[in-house]
Amino acid sequence: MYSCCFHAPEFRRLANGRVLVARLAGLCLLMFAVMGASAQSDSETVAAAPILRVAYLEFPPITYQDSNGQPAGSFIELTRKVAVEAGYQPEFIYLPVSRVYLYLINGLIDVWPGVTEVPVLQGNVLESWISPAPVHLSAWYLESSPPLIHLEELRGKRVIVIGGYTYAGLLDWLAAHPDIRITEAPNHRSAVDMLKRRRGDYLLDYRQPVRQVLVPGSDDMLRESEVRTRDLAWIFSLAHPRAALMRDEFDDAYLRLVERGEVPPVRDLTGAYVIPGYPGELQ
Template identity: 30%
Template sequence: MDLTSFKRAAAGRIVAGLCAVCLLSGLLSGCAGPADSDSPKTDALPVITVGSDDYPPFNYQDTSGQPTGIDVDLATEAFRRMGYRAQFATIDWEEKKDLVESGAIDCIWGSFSINGREDQYLWTQPYMYSRQVVAVRKDSDIYSLSDLAGKRIAVQSTSKPEELFLNHTDPHIPAPDEVFSLQNRELLYPYLSKGYADAIAAHETSILQCMDDYGLELRILDEPLLAVGLGVAFARTDDRGLAQELSRTFSQMRSDGTMQHILGKYLKDPQKYMEASSYAND
Protein backbone atom coordinates (compact mmCIF):
# COMPACT_ATOMS: atom_id res chain seq x y z
CA MET A 1 0.00 0.00 0.00
CA ASP A 2 1.51 3.39 -0.99
CA LEU A 3 1.43 6.40 1.36
CA THR A 4 -1.59 7.99 -0.34
CA SER A 5 -3.62 4.80 -0.10
CA PHE A 6 -2.62 4.40 3.54
CA LYS A 7 -3.78 7.94 4.36
CA ARG A 8 -7.10 7.34 2.61
CA ALA A 9 -7.67 4.08 4.50
CA ALA A 10 -6.76 5.67 7.84
CA ALA A 11 -9.08 8.59 7.17
CA GLY A 12 -11.87 6.16 6.32
CA ARG A 13 -11.37 4.32 9.62
CA ILE A 14 -11.45 7.62 11.56
CA VAL A 15 -14.64 8.75 9.86
CA ALA A 16 -16.28 5.36 10.47
CA GLY A 17 -15.25 5.51 14.12
CA LEU A 18 -16.69 8.99 14.53
CA CYS A 19 -19.94 7.90 12.90
CA ALA A 20 -20.20 4.98 15.30
CA VAL A 21 -19.62 7.28 18.29
CA CYS A 22 -22.23 9.74 17.01
CA LEU A 23 -24.71 6.95 16.40
CA LEU A 24 -24.19 5.53 19.88
CA SER A 25 -24.49 8.99 21.42
CA GLY A 26 -27.74 9.58 19.55
CA LEU A 27 -29.16 6.26 20.72
CA LEU A 28 -28.25 6.95 24.33
CA SER A 29 -29.52 10.53 24.47
CA GLY A 30 -32.55 10.23 22.20
CA CYS A 31 -31.91 12.01 18.93
CA ALA A 32 -35.45 13.27 18.28
CA GLY A 33 -36.64 16.38 20.08
CA PRO A 34 -36.40 20.16 20.34
CA ALA A 35 -32.69 20.01 21.13
CA ASP A 36 -32.08 19.16 17.46
CA SER A 37 -33.37 22.58 16.41
CA ASP A 38 -29.87 24.11 16.46
CA SER A 39 -28.27 21.41 14.33
CA PRO A 40 -26.90 22.27 10.86
CA LYS A 41 -29.53 19.96 9.34
CA THR A 42 -32.35 21.88 11.04
CA ASP A 43 -30.82 25.24 10.12
CA ALA A 44 -31.22 24.32 6.45
CA LEU A 45 -34.98 23.80 6.81
CA PRO A 46 -37.44 26.41 5.51
CA VAL A 47 -38.39 28.95 8.18
CA ILE A 48 -41.82 29.44 9.74
CA THR A 49 -42.08 32.78 11.54
CA VAL A 50 -44.09 32.49 14.76
CA GLY A 51 -45.50 35.72 16.16
CA SER A 52 -46.09 36.11 19.89
CA ASP A 53 -45.66 38.58 22.72
CA ASP A 54 -43.93 38.10 26.06
CA TYR A 55 -46.29 35.92 28.11
CA PRO A 56 -44.74 33.52 30.65
CA PRO A 57 -44.93 30.57 30.91
CA PHE A 58 -45.90 30.36 27.23
CA ASN A 59 -43.33 32.62 25.59
CA TYR A 60 -40.53 34.60 27.27
CA GLN A 61 -36.76 35.03 27.20
CA ASP A 62 -34.42 32.96 29.32
CA THR A 63 -31.38 34.36 31.13
CA SER A 64 -29.35 34.26 27.91
CA GLY A 65 -31.99 36.17 25.96
CA GLN A 66 -33.26 33.16 24.02
CA PRO A 67 -37.00 32.50 23.54
CA THR A 68 -38.36 29.77 25.76
CA GLY A 69 -41.65 28.59 27.25
CA ILE A 70 -44.50 26.18 26.52
CA ASP A 71 -45.39 27.60 23.12
CA VAL A 72 -41.76 27.98 22.05
CA ASP A 73 -40.96 24.34 22.87
CA LEU A 74 -44.14 23.06 21.25
CA ALA A 75 -43.63 25.13 18.09
CA THR A 76 -39.97 24.13 17.79
CA GLU A 77 -40.77 20.42 18.02
CA ALA A 78 -43.98 20.42 15.98
CA PHE A 79 -42.57 22.38 13.06
CA ARG A 80 -39.36 20.31 13.12
CA ARG A 81 -41.47 17.19 12.64
CA MET A 82 -43.22 18.93 9.74
CA GLY A 83 -39.91 19.82 8.08
CA TYR A 84 -39.67 23.47 9.13
CA ARG A 85 -37.56 25.56 11.49
CA ALA A 86 -39.53 27.77 13.87
CA GLN A 87 -38.30 31.34 14.14
CA PHE A 88 -39.85 33.50 16.87
CA ALA A 89 -40.78 37.15 16.49
CA THR A 90 -41.96 39.33 19.37
CA ILE A 91 -44.90 41.32 18.05
CA ASP A 92 -47.23 44.08 19.14
CA TRP A 93 -50.17 41.91 20.24
CA GLU A 94 -52.67 44.53 19.09
CA GLU A 95 -51.36 44.20 15.53
CA LYS A 96 -51.34 40.40 15.37
CA LYS A 97 -54.20 40.08 12.87
CA ASP A 98 -52.68 42.58 10.44
CA LEU A 99 -49.27 40.94 10.76
CA VAL A 100 -50.47 37.43 9.94
CA GLU A 101 -52.71 38.60 7.11
CA SER A 102 -49.89 40.64 5.54
CA GLY A 103 -47.48 37.70 5.71
CA ALA A 104 -45.08 39.45 8.09
CA ILE A 105 -45.52 36.39 10.31
CA ASP A 106 -46.74 32.93 9.33
CA CYS A 107 -48.87 32.27 12.40
CA ILE A 108 -49.91 33.60 15.79
CA TRP A 109 -48.90 31.30 18.63
CA GLY A 110 -49.03 32.80 22.11
CA SER A 111 -51.58 31.38 24.55
CA PHE A 112 -54.19 32.47 22.00
CA SER A 113 -57.82 31.63 22.83
CA ILE A 114 -59.88 30.13 20.01
CA ASN A 115 -63.27 30.75 21.65
CA GLY A 116 -65.16 33.60 20.03
CA ARG A 117 -62.56 34.02 17.30
CA GLU A 118 -63.38 30.91 15.27
CA ASP A 119 -64.29 32.90 12.13
CA GLN A 120 -61.42 35.39 12.30
CA TYR A 121 -58.56 32.97 11.60
CA LEU A 122 -57.71 29.55 10.22
CA TRP A 123 -57.15 27.57 13.42
CA THR A 124 -55.46 24.37 14.47
CA GLN A 125 -57.23 22.10 16.91
CA PRO A 126 -56.60 23.14 20.56
CA TYR A 127 -53.21 21.98 21.81
CA MET A 128 -54.14 22.70 25.44
CA TYR A 129 -56.90 24.21 27.56
CA SER A 130 -56.81 27.12 29.95
CA ARG A 131 -59.03 29.19 32.23
CA GLN A 132 -59.42 32.94 32.02
CA VAL A 133 -59.69 34.05 35.64
CA VAL A 134 -59.86 37.10 37.90
CA ALA A 135 -57.22 37.78 40.55
CA VAL A 136 -57.37 40.27 43.43
CA ARG A 137 -55.21 41.31 46.36
CA LYS A 138 -55.30 39.09 49.43
CA ASP A 139 -57.19 41.72 51.46
CA SER A 140 -59.78 42.41 48.76
CA ASP A 141 -63.50 42.20 49.49
CA ILE A 142 -64.06 40.66 46.04
CA TYR A 143 -64.83 36.94 46.35
CA SER A 144 -67.05 36.23 43.33
CA LEU A 145 -67.61 37.60 39.85
CA SER A 146 -70.77 39.34 41.06
CA ASP A 147 -68.61 41.43 43.40
CA LEU A 148 -66.94 43.03 40.38
CA ALA A 149 -69.96 45.23 39.70
CA GLY A 150 -68.87 48.85 39.92
CA LYS A 151 -65.19 47.93 40.40
CA ARG A 152 -62.12 48.79 38.33
CA ILE A 153 -60.47 45.95 36.42
CA ALA A 154 -57.23 45.83 34.40
CA VAL A 155 -56.83 43.57 31.35
CA GLN A 156 -54.49 43.22 28.41
CA SER A 157 -55.77 44.98 25.32
CA THR A 158 -57.30 42.78 22.57
CA SER A 159 -57.48 39.88 25.04
CA LYS A 160 -60.49 37.70 25.77
CA PRO A 161 -61.05 39.28 29.24
CA GLU A 162 -61.16 42.73 27.63
CA GLU A 163 -63.84 41.51 25.23
CA LEU A 164 -65.88 39.96 28.04
CA PHE A 165 -65.86 43.06 30.25
CA LEU A 166 -66.38 45.62 27.50
CA ASN A 167 -69.11 43.84 25.55
CA HIS A 168 -71.23 42.64 28.51
CA THR A 169 -72.51 39.65 26.52
CA ASP A 170 -72.22 37.16 29.37
CA PRO A 171 -74.93 37.61 32.02
CA HIS A 172 -72.81 36.14 34.82
CA ILE A 173 -70.09 38.78 34.30
CA PRO A 174 -71.23 42.15 35.71
CA ALA A 175 -70.33 45.54 34.26
CA PRO A 176 -67.34 47.06 36.04
CA ASP A 177 -67.08 50.77 36.70
CA GLU A 178 -63.91 51.04 34.61
CA VAL A 179 -61.81 48.77 32.39
CA PHE A 180 -58.12 49.56 31.97
CA SER A 181 -56.94 48.03 28.66
CA LEU A 182 -53.17 47.82 28.86
CA GLN A 183 -50.94 47.07 25.90
CA ASN A 184 -48.18 45.73 28.17
CA ARG A 185 -49.43 42.70 30.10
CA GLU A 186 -46.78 43.15 32.80
CA LEU A 187 -48.43 46.41 33.88
CA LEU A 188 -51.45 44.50 35.18
CA TYR A 189 -49.69 43.62 38.41
CA PRO A 190 -48.46 47.13 39.32
CA TYR A 191 -51.97 48.44 38.58
CA LEU A 192 -53.36 45.94 41.07
CA SER A 193 -50.70 46.33 43.76
CA LYS A 194 -50.82 50.15 43.62
CA GLY A 195 -54.61 50.19 43.89
CA TYR A 196 -55.28 51.67 40.45
CA ALA A 197 -57.37 48.56 39.72
CA ASP A 198 -59.42 46.41 42.09
CA ALA A 199 -58.86 43.24 40.04
CA ILE A 200 -57.04 41.88 37.02
CA ALA A 201 -58.06 39.19 34.53
CA ALA A 202 -55.84 36.90 32.45
CA HIS A 203 -54.96 33.26 31.83
CA GLU A 204 -54.71 31.40 35.13
CA THR A 205 -51.40 29.82 34.10
CA SER A 206 -49.87 33.25 33.48
CA ILE A 207 -51.07 34.69 36.80
CA LEU A 208 -49.74 31.66 38.70
CA GLN A 209 -46.39 32.00 36.92
CA CYS A 210 -46.11 35.69 37.82
CA MET A 211 -47.05 34.98 41.45
CA ASP A 212 -44.30 32.36 41.59
CA ASP A 213 -41.67 34.48 39.82
CA TYR A 214 -42.17 37.63 41.89
CA GLY A 215 -43.54 36.29 45.16
CA LEU A 216 -46.90 38.02 44.68
CA GLU A 217 -49.67 37.18 47.13
CA LEU A 218 -52.84 37.29 45.06
CA ARG A 219 -56.13 35.46 45.39
CA ILE A 220 -57.68 33.89 42.28
CA LEU A 221 -61.47 33.75 42.30
CA ASP A 222 -62.87 30.22 42.24
CA GLU A 223 -65.36 31.04 39.49
CA PRO A 224 -63.59 31.45 36.12
CA LEU A 225 -64.53 33.95 33.46
CA LEU A 226 -64.22 31.38 30.71
CA ALA A 227 -62.65 28.03 29.93
CA VAL A 228 -60.91 28.20 26.56
CA GLY A 229 -59.01 26.11 24.06
CA LEU A 230 -55.63 27.47 22.97
CA GLY A 231 -54.71 27.13 19.31
CA VAL A 232 -52.42 28.38 16.57
CA ALA A 233 -53.92 30.94 14.19
CA PHE A 234 -53.14 31.37 10.50
CA ALA A 235 -54.63 33.87 8.07
CA ARG A 236 -57.91 32.68 6.58
CA THR A 237 -56.37 33.07 3.11
CA ASP A 238 -53.44 30.76 3.96
CA ASP A 239 -53.74 27.83 1.55
CA ARG A 240 -50.58 25.91 2.53
CA GLY A 241 -52.47 23.42 4.69
CA LEU A 242 -50.23 24.15 7.68
CA ALA A 243 -53.07 24.42 10.20
CA GLN A 244 -54.36 20.96 9.29
CA GLU A 245 -50.88 19.43 9.28
CA LEU A 246 -50.06 21.06 12.60
CA SER A 247 -53.24 19.61 14.11
CA ARG A 248 -52.18 16.14 12.99
CA THR A 249 -48.74 16.72 14.49
CA PHE A 250 -50.33 17.73 17.80
CA SER A 251 -52.20 14.41 17.82
CA GLN A 252 -48.92 12.54 17.28
CA MET A 253 -47.22 14.51 20.06
CA ARG A 254 -50.03 13.64 22.46
CA SER A 255 -49.85 9.97 21.55
CA ASP A 256 -46.08 9.64 21.99
CA GLY A 257 -45.97 11.64 25.25
CA THR A 258 -44.10 14.66 23.89
CA MET A 259 -46.95 17.08 24.60
CA GLN A 260 -47.24 16.04 28.24
CA HIS A 261 -43.46 16.14 28.68
CA ILE A 262 -43.20 19.72 27.39
CA LEU A 263 -46.16 20.99 29.43
CA GLY A 264 -44.75 19.22 32.49
CA LYS A 265 -41.58 21.32 32.30
CA TYR A 266 -43.64 24.42 33.08
CA LEU A 267 -46.93 23.32 34.69
CA LYS A 268 -47.96 21.06 37.54
CA ASP A 269 -50.40 18.30 36.55
CA PRO A 270 -49.86 18.80 32.77
CA GLN A 271 -52.47 16.21 31.83
CA LYS A 272 -55.18 18.52 33.20
CA TYR A 273 -54.33 21.14 30.59
CA MET A 274 -54.53 18.63 27.75
CA GLU A 275 -58.13 17.55 28.30
CA ALA A 276 -61.22 19.63 27.57
CA SER A 277 -63.12 17.54 30.10
CA SER A 278 -60.99 19.07 32.87
CA TYR A 279 -62.96 22.27 32.35
CA ALA A 280 -66.32 20.78 31.46
CA ASN A 281 -67.95 22.01 34.67
CA ASP A 282 -66.46 25.51 34.65
Protein backbone atom coordinates (compact mmCIF):
# COMPACT_ATOMS: atom_id res chain seq x y z
CA MET A 1 0.00 0.00 0.00
CA TYR A 2 1.25 3.41 -0.89
CA SER A 3 0.85 6.36 1.43
CA CYS A 4 0.42 9.92 0.19
CA CYS A 5 1.73 12.62 2.51
CA PHE A 6 3.60 15.93 2.52
CA HIS A 7 6.68 16.67 4.47
CA ALA A 8 6.27 19.55 6.89
CA PRO A 9 8.14 22.23 4.83
CA GLU A 10 6.19 21.36 1.72
CA PHE A 11 2.91 21.47 3.61
CA ARG A 12 3.71 24.89 5.02
CA ARG A 13 4.54 26.24 1.53
CA LEU A 14 1.27 24.88 0.18
CA ALA A 15 -0.73 26.29 3.07
CA ASN A 16 0.93 29.68 2.74
CA GLY A 17 0.17 29.69 -0.98
CA ARG A 18 -3.49 28.93 -0.32
CA VAL A 19 -3.66 31.74 2.22
CA LEU A 20 -2.04 34.14 -0.26
CA VAL A 21 -4.52 33.20 -3.00
CA ALA A 22 -7.40 33.61 -0.58
CA ARG A 23 -6.14 37.02 0.48
CA LEU A 24 -5.71 38.14 -3.12
CA ALA A 25 -9.21 36.96 -3.97
CA GLY A 26 -10.59 38.83 -0.97
CA LEU A 27 -8.72 41.98 -1.98
CA CYS A 28 -10.12 41.79 -5.53
CA LEU A 29 -13.63 41.35 -4.20
CA LEU A 30 -13.13 44.37 -1.93
CA MET A 31 -11.85 46.50 -4.85
CA PHE A 32 -14.84 45.54 -7.02
CA ALA A 33 -17.19 46.35 -4.16
CA VAL A 34 -15.59 49.78 -3.65
CA MET A 35 -15.66 50.53 -7.40
CA GLY A 36 -19.30 49.46 -7.60
CA ALA A 37 -20.22 51.58 -4.61
CA SER A 38 -18.34 54.56 -6.08
CA ALA A 39 -20.09 54.20 -9.45
CA GLN A 40 -23.43 53.89 -7.71
CA SER A 41 -22.62 56.94 -5.59
CA ASP A 42 -21.69 59.00 -8.70
CA SER A 43 -24.89 57.89 -10.42
CA GLU A 44 -26.95 58.76 -7.39
CA THR A 45 -25.23 62.16 -7.15
CA VAL A 46 -26.11 63.00 -10.77
CA ALA A 47 -29.66 61.77 -10.29
CA ALA A 48 -30.02 63.82 -7.10
CA ALA A 49 -28.73 67.03 -8.75
CA PRO A 50 -31.45 69.64 -9.33
CA ILE A 51 -32.71 69.83 -12.91
CA LEU A 52 -31.82 72.96 -14.86
CA ARG A 53 -34.18 73.76 -17.75
CA VAL A 54 -31.94 74.91 -20.61
CA ALA A 55 -33.45 76.39 -23.78
CA TYR A 56 -31.56 76.18 -27.06
CA LEU A 57 -32.30 77.17 -30.64
CA GLU A 58 -31.14 76.52 -34.19
CA PHE A 59 -27.83 78.36 -34.40
CA PRO A 60 -25.34 75.87 -35.91
CA PRO A 61 -22.60 75.03 -35.22
CA ILE A 62 -23.00 76.69 -31.81
CA THR A 63 -26.39 75.26 -30.78
CA TYR A 64 -28.71 73.10 -32.86
CA GLN A 65 -30.79 69.94 -32.94
CA ASP A 66 -29.06 67.01 -34.65
CA SER A 67 -30.60 64.42 -36.98
CA ASN A 68 -31.60 62.31 -33.98
CA GLY A 69 -33.46 65.18 -32.34
CA GLN A 70 -30.75 65.65 -29.70
CA PRO A 71 -29.12 68.92 -28.61
CA ALA A 72 -25.74 69.46 -30.24
CA GLY A 73 -23.15 72.13 -30.87
CA SER A 74 -20.06 73.61 -29.22
CA PHE A 75 -22.03 75.77 -26.78
CA ILE A 76 -24.33 72.86 -25.88
CA GLU A 77 -21.38 70.67 -24.87
CA LEU A 78 -19.81 73.50 -22.92
CA THR A 79 -23.11 74.24 -21.17
CA ARG A 80 -23.52 70.60 -20.21
CA LYS A 81 -20.00 70.50 -18.75
CA VAL A 82 -20.40 73.74 -16.78
CA ALA A 83 -23.88 72.81 -15.52
CA VAL A 84 -22.66 69.47 -14.15
CA GLU A 85 -19.64 71.15 -12.55
CA ALA A 86 -22.02 73.67 -10.94
CA GLY A 87 -24.09 70.81 -9.50
CA TYR A 88 -27.02 70.71 -11.92
CA GLN A 89 -28.55 68.17 -14.25
CA PRO A 90 -29.26 70.03 -17.54
CA GLU A 91 -32.50 69.33 -19.38
CA PHE A 92 -32.31 70.79 -22.89
CA ILE A 93 -35.48 72.17 -24.54
CA TYR A 94 -35.48 73.01 -28.27
CA LEU A 95 -37.41 76.22 -29.01
CA PRO A 96 -37.78 78.93 -31.65
CA VAL A 97 -36.12 82.19 -30.68
CA SER A 98 -39.38 84.04 -29.92
CA ARG A 99 -40.41 81.26 -27.53
CA VAL A 100 -36.99 81.38 -25.84
CA TYR A 101 -37.52 85.06 -25.04
CA LEU A 102 -41.07 84.48 -23.79
CA TYR A 103 -40.11 81.52 -21.60
CA LEU A 104 -37.18 83.39 -20.08
CA ILE A 105 -39.49 86.26 -19.16
CA ASN A 106 -42.18 84.08 -17.58
CA GLY A 107 -39.77 81.60 -16.00
CA LEU A 108 -40.72 78.46 -17.94
CA ILE A 109 -37.01 77.96 -18.62
CA ASP A 110 -34.10 78.68 -16.28
CA VAL A 111 -31.26 79.56 -18.62
CA TRP A 112 -30.46 80.10 -22.28
CA PRO A 113 -26.97 79.63 -23.74
CA GLY A 114 -27.35 82.56 -26.12
CA VAL A 115 -26.20 86.09 -26.90
CA THR A 116 -25.96 89.14 -24.71
CA GLU A 117 -27.79 92.47 -24.90
CA VAL A 118 -31.17 91.37 -26.25
CA PRO A 119 -33.37 94.48 -25.77
CA VAL A 120 -36.63 92.60 -25.16
CA LEU A 121 -34.98 90.69 -22.31
CA GLN A 122 -33.54 93.66 -20.46
CA GLY A 123 -34.80 93.74 -16.88
CA ASN A 124 -35.94 90.12 -17.13
CA VAL A 125 -32.63 88.26 -17.17
CA LEU A 126 -29.14 88.13 -15.72
CA GLU A 127 -26.18 87.49 -18.01
CA SER A 128 -23.15 85.50 -16.90
CA TRP A 129 -20.02 87.56 -16.32
CA ILE A 130 -18.07 85.04 -18.37
CA SER A 131 -18.45 84.85 -22.14
CA PRO A 132 -16.89 81.76 -23.75
CA ALA A 133 -16.87 83.09 -27.34
CA PRO A 134 -17.94 85.97 -29.60
CA VAL A 135 -20.53 85.93 -32.37
CA HIS A 136 -20.32 88.14 -35.44
CA LEU A 137 -23.27 89.75 -37.18
CA SER A 138 -22.47 90.39 -40.85
CA ALA A 139 -23.98 91.80 -44.01
CA TRP A 140 -23.53 89.21 -46.77
CA TYR A 141 -23.52 90.23 -50.42
CA LEU A 142 -22.56 88.99 -53.88
CA GLU A 143 -19.10 89.76 -55.21
CA SER A 144 -20.65 92.00 -57.88
CA SER A 145 -22.09 94.28 -55.18
CA PRO A 146 -20.18 96.83 -53.05
CA PRO A 147 -19.26 95.99 -49.45
CA LEU A 148 -21.23 97.58 -46.63
CA ILE A 149 -19.04 100.31 -45.09
CA HIS A 150 -21.67 102.34 -43.21
CA LEU A 151 -25.03 101.12 -41.92
CA GLU A 152 -26.84 104.00 -43.62
CA GLU A 153 -25.86 102.40 -46.94
CA LEU A 154 -28.74 99.97 -46.37
CA ARG A 155 -31.14 102.83 -47.13
CA GLY A 156 -32.84 102.18 -50.45
CA LYS A 157 -31.75 98.52 -50.41
CA ARG A 158 -33.47 95.15 -50.01
CA VAL A 159 -32.33 93.33 -46.89
CA ILE A 160 -32.89 89.61 -46.24
CA VAL A 161 -33.32 88.62 -42.58
CA ILE A 162 -33.91 85.34 -40.76
CA GLY A 163 -37.44 84.79 -39.47
CA GLY A 164 -37.68 85.16 -35.68
CA TYR A 165 -34.36 86.99 -35.30
CA THR A 166 -34.44 90.51 -33.85
CA TYR A 167 -30.68 91.16 -34.21
CA ALA A 168 -30.66 92.79 -30.77
CA GLY A 169 -33.17 95.43 -31.85
CA LEU A 170 -31.59 96.17 -35.24
CA LEU A 171 -34.59 94.67 -37.02
CA ASP A 172 -36.78 97.42 -35.53
CA TRP A 173 -34.33 100.03 -36.83
CA LEU A 174 -34.57 98.55 -40.32
CA ALA A 175 -38.37 98.41 -40.17
CA ALA A 176 -38.52 102.06 -39.09
CA HIS A 177 -37.03 103.12 -42.43
CA PRO A 178 -39.61 102.74 -45.20
CA ASP A 179 -36.92 102.93 -47.88
CA ILE A 180 -35.38 99.67 -46.58
CA ARG A 181 -37.29 96.68 -47.93
CA ILE A 182 -37.17 93.65 -45.61
CA THR A 183 -37.53 90.11 -46.93
CA GLU A 184 -37.76 87.23 -44.44
CA ALA A 185 -36.13 83.82 -44.94
CA PRO A 186 -37.09 80.72 -42.92
CA ASN A 187 -33.50 79.56 -42.30
CA HIS A 188 -29.87 80.30 -43.09
CA ARG A 189 -29.58 78.14 -46.20
CA SER A 190 -32.76 79.57 -47.70
CA ALA A 191 -31.45 83.07 -46.99
CA VAL A 192 -28.21 82.35 -48.88
CA ASP A 193 -30.18 80.98 -51.84
CA MET A 194 -32.43 84.06 -51.86
CA LEU A 195 -29.36 86.29 -51.96
CA LYS A 196 -27.88 84.29 -54.84
CA ARG A 197 -31.16 84.69 -56.74
CA ARG A 198 -30.88 88.45 -56.12
CA ARG A 199 -34.04 88.65 -54.05
CA GLY A 200 -32.11 90.98 -51.79
CA ASP A 201 -29.05 93.21 -51.93
CA TYR A 202 -27.72 92.16 -48.53
CA LEU A 203 -28.32 89.30 -46.13
CA LEU A 204 -28.17 90.23 -42.45
CA ASP A 205 -27.06 87.09 -40.62
CA TYR A 206 -24.50 85.75 -38.17
CA ARG A 207 -21.14 84.51 -39.43
CA GLN A 208 -21.08 81.09 -37.78
CA PRO A 209 -24.46 79.76 -39.07
CA VAL A 210 -23.88 81.12 -42.58
CA ARG A 211 -20.42 79.62 -42.90
CA GLN A 212 -21.86 76.32 -41.69
CA VAL A 213 -24.25 76.11 -44.67
CA LEU A 214 -22.00 77.49 -47.41
CA VAL A 215 -21.11 74.99 -50.16
CA PRO A 216 -17.52 75.27 -51.48
CA GLY A 217 -17.53 76.09 -55.18
CA SER A 218 -21.24 76.81 -55.35
CA ASP A 219 -21.24 79.73 -52.89
CA ASP A 220 -17.81 81.22 -53.57
CA MET A 221 -19.36 84.44 -54.90
CA LEU A 222 -20.56 85.48 -51.42
CA ARG A 223 -18.73 88.20 -49.52
CA GLU A 224 -19.04 89.50 -45.96
CA SER A 225 -18.98 92.87 -44.21
CA GLU A 226 -18.91 92.72 -40.42
CA VAL A 227 -21.68 94.72 -38.74
CA ARG A 228 -21.33 94.02 -35.02
CA THR A 229 -19.60 91.71 -32.57
CA ARG A 230 -21.68 90.27 -29.74
CA ASP A 231 -20.89 87.81 -26.97
CA LEU A 232 -22.15 84.38 -26.07
CA ALA A 233 -23.20 84.03 -22.45
CA TRP A 234 -25.52 82.13 -20.16
CA ILE A 235 -28.75 84.11 -19.81
CA PHE A 236 -30.65 83.36 -16.57
CA SER A 237 -34.34 84.06 -16.03
CA LEU A 238 -34.98 86.56 -13.25
CA ALA A 239 -38.32 84.81 -12.70
CA HIS A 240 -36.29 82.08 -10.98
CA PRO A 241 -35.74 82.95 -7.28
CA ARG A 242 -32.14 81.66 -7.43
CA ALA A 243 -31.17 83.46 -10.65
CA ALA A 244 -28.30 85.44 -9.11
CA LEU A 245 -27.00 82.39 -7.26
CA MET A 246 -27.17 80.23 -10.40
CA ARG A 247 -25.22 82.83 -12.36
CA ASP A 248 -22.50 82.90 -9.70
CA GLU A 249 -22.44 79.09 -9.58
CA PHE A 250 -21.97 78.94 -13.38
CA ASP A 251 -19.21 81.56 -13.37
CA ASP A 252 -17.42 79.82 -10.49
CA ALA A 253 -17.79 76.42 -12.17
CA TYR A 254 -16.31 77.82 -15.39
CA LEU A 255 -13.31 79.23 -13.49
CA ARG A 256 -12.68 75.84 -11.86
CA LEU A 257 -12.77 74.18 -15.27
CA VAL A 258 -10.32 76.80 -16.60
CA GLU A 259 -7.92 75.97 -13.77
CA ARG A 260 -8.09 72.29 -14.76
CA GLY A 261 -7.54 73.15 -18.42
CA GLU A 262 -10.90 71.71 -19.50
CA VAL A 263 -12.41 74.87 -21.07
CA PRO A 264 -11.00 77.91 -22.92
CA PRO A 265 -9.50 80.75 -20.83
CA VAL A 266 -11.66 83.66 -19.74
CA ARG A 267 -12.01 86.20 -22.57
CA ASP A 268 -11.26 89.91 -22.47
CA LEU A 269 -14.55 91.54 -23.52
CA THR A 270 -13.11 94.91 -24.57
CA GLY A 271 -12.80 96.05 -28.17
CA ALA A 272 -16.02 94.71 -29.73
CA TYR A 273 -16.57 95.90 -33.31
CA VAL A 274 -19.52 98.06 -34.39
CA ILE A 275 -19.94 99.30 -37.98
CA PRO A 276 -20.10 103.10 -38.44
CA GLY A 277 -23.68 104.36 -38.36
CA TYR A 278 -24.90 101.65 -36.00
CA PRO A 279 -27.69 103.08 -33.81
CA GLY A 280 -26.19 104.37 -30.59
CA GLU A 281 -29.17 103.30 -28.52
CA LEU A 282 -28.60 99.67 -29.56
CA GLN A 283 -24.90 99.54 -28.65
